[in-house]
Amino acid sequence: MAASQPTQARARKLRTEIERHNDQYYVRDAPLVSDAEYDLLFRELQQLERDYPELAGPDSPTQRVGAAPLPQFEQVTHRVPMLSLGNAFSEEEVTAFDRRVRDALGTDGVAYLAEPKFDGLAISLTYARGLFTQGATRGDGYTGEDVTPNLRTIKNIPLRLKGRAVPELLEVRGEVLMYRRDFEQMNLRQRARGEKEFVNPRNAAAGSLRQLDSRITAQRPLRFFAYAIGVIEGAALPETHAELENWLQSLGLPVCAERRVVSGVQGLMQFYGDVGARRAELPYAIDGVVYKVNSLAAQEQLGYVARAPRFAVAHKYPAEEAATEVQAIEVQVGRTGALTPVARLKPVFVGGVTVTNATLHNLDQVRAKDVRAGDSVIVRRAGDVIPEVARVLLERRAPGAPEFSMPAKCPECGSKVERLKSEAVYRCTGGLFCPAQRKQALLHFASRRAMDIEGLGEKLVDQLVEGGIVRTPADLYLLGAGNLAGLERMAEKSAANVIAAIEKSKKSSLARFFFALGIYHVGEEIAKVLARHFGTLQCLLDADWAALSAEKDRVQKENTRRRNKDEALLDAILPGVGPEIIQSVASFLSQPHNREVIEQLRASGALIDRQIEPPSKTAGKLHDKTFVLTGALRGLSRDQAKALIEAQGGKVAGSVSSKTDYVVAGSEAGSKLARAEELGITVLDEAGLQQLLKGHR
DNA sequence: GATCCTCGAGTTCT
């Protein structure tokens, strides 16, 4: 049955009323009615919508109670990346920022919009014709998670934009956060219900936003503030950022009241000081203030550098500090044998978390700060994340406190400790004999960015290594359920999961595999370069490093020459890989032990040898192309070149014909080259082949 | 030889 006229009118009235109360409560901070009265209105509307479903719309306030849990979050690609801001910590850095801006714009006296920098989570809200359709987290800036149902429950996010002239499409950016007093009340409730409390408002907001069950999110006192836009279609932009924010406000979006247009370094510093003085009174946590060039045209002109806009900067307040005691200075052994001194601290709450450890990096740092066991120290979280010892309270030092010194023997395995050349770090020389290094090597092998073996964490690795069950990565692939039975926290289910994860990791890529080996100096990036260059594991194993080095030098010299003449450059061989890295890889591969492990890995199927990286980008690039190799190549053997070509879907034939697409000619090329020229076939030199293999045309 | 930039390694806590 359709709703009668008066019922429709009543529903409309209720909706307007409820939104007005939401606005009063969450935006103006001045509720007009009690919670009970509000509930009454809300329930009445819910009932009406249940009776007459056609009255319910996507913008009804009843949509804010949350929906059934999602199985998982979907990925969302941001059409305009959500970049982070550069930081400034001092007046000098602010001055430098202002100077860069003025120089780039060629003007004096630039106006800035200054506002607080919320300590929350950046999100993006999409409104299509004024209706809220999608919300996403920032993620890595390029891809985030679709948390629309959760954002729908945030009371001060409008489900429909106000006014007649709403844009066709508008992506609003801002911050989700929790007011401090809301956070405290919520924690009281959590405690009363025996549920886990949150350590700080930021974590609480993050945890709430990541709830798969939006009905839980609906119970959390989250708020939103808008401060920028991403995509906009069907509306003209105002001229300044200040006007933009006013406009957002007129659309019904909450915008922070603490904003001001200022100019000059003096104006910026004044704002910084004013907000800083009132920081503790603000209802939300901030970690600094943001300055944005006010003119949007100028913003566009300034553009972006790397991952940050050039027209804005975050001016941070000093990190919160706290006093505590150094209970001991211990030495940790890393994957490469690096010995890192770590201060074990009496637990102290600072910057929103309880800190118990702080790295001291290396001996130079310990000496520079003169930290000793038993000292009273000031601790802070560098960049508000990594704990660090800021300084020692020397006046409280016990007399005769011994200075810290690096142990001469590795605390884990007793091997000799060395300090190489001018390196800052000391290293354990035990190599894989050292259990600590072996554990770290295994953890690295299994890590997310390497072979991505889920479930193979520190606890398990400790047990596997100490029990002598696993010694090398190759041993992982020999594990059966029987090996894991009886280990701590390894019941049937977990064991099966780990085994399955190990099995799954066999389908990894060559680049990940090279990275997983843990060769010194070979990180993710260099591993990719190596994988791209060699194409197969066998080619890497067979590489003639001396020849490769020589060839690399030759290309580099040639390029230097060409650069001076403004000629087209050759593709560099192994870009980013210099003598040190080549030396490191060659030396790794020259050790029989490492070769053995690689062979075992191969035998157990840890990597299908002909696999190339990245398959999505290069697969079939040379599909249906026929190559003929002739003459001697420098950096590659004939087999290597063949494997590289085949890895990308190409074919290598024995003789030149009209069906041949490319002839690759090395030195002392013979009749095949002559025939190729007769037939007018493209002739490549080695660099040309590399270029083709890398996919640059 | 100096300088800028990128990458690797180590680290914390939830």
Place this chain on the structure above:
DNA sequence: CTCGAGGATC
């Protein structure tokens, strides 16, 4: 996130 080292560039 920060530091230091290695590589590229001028």
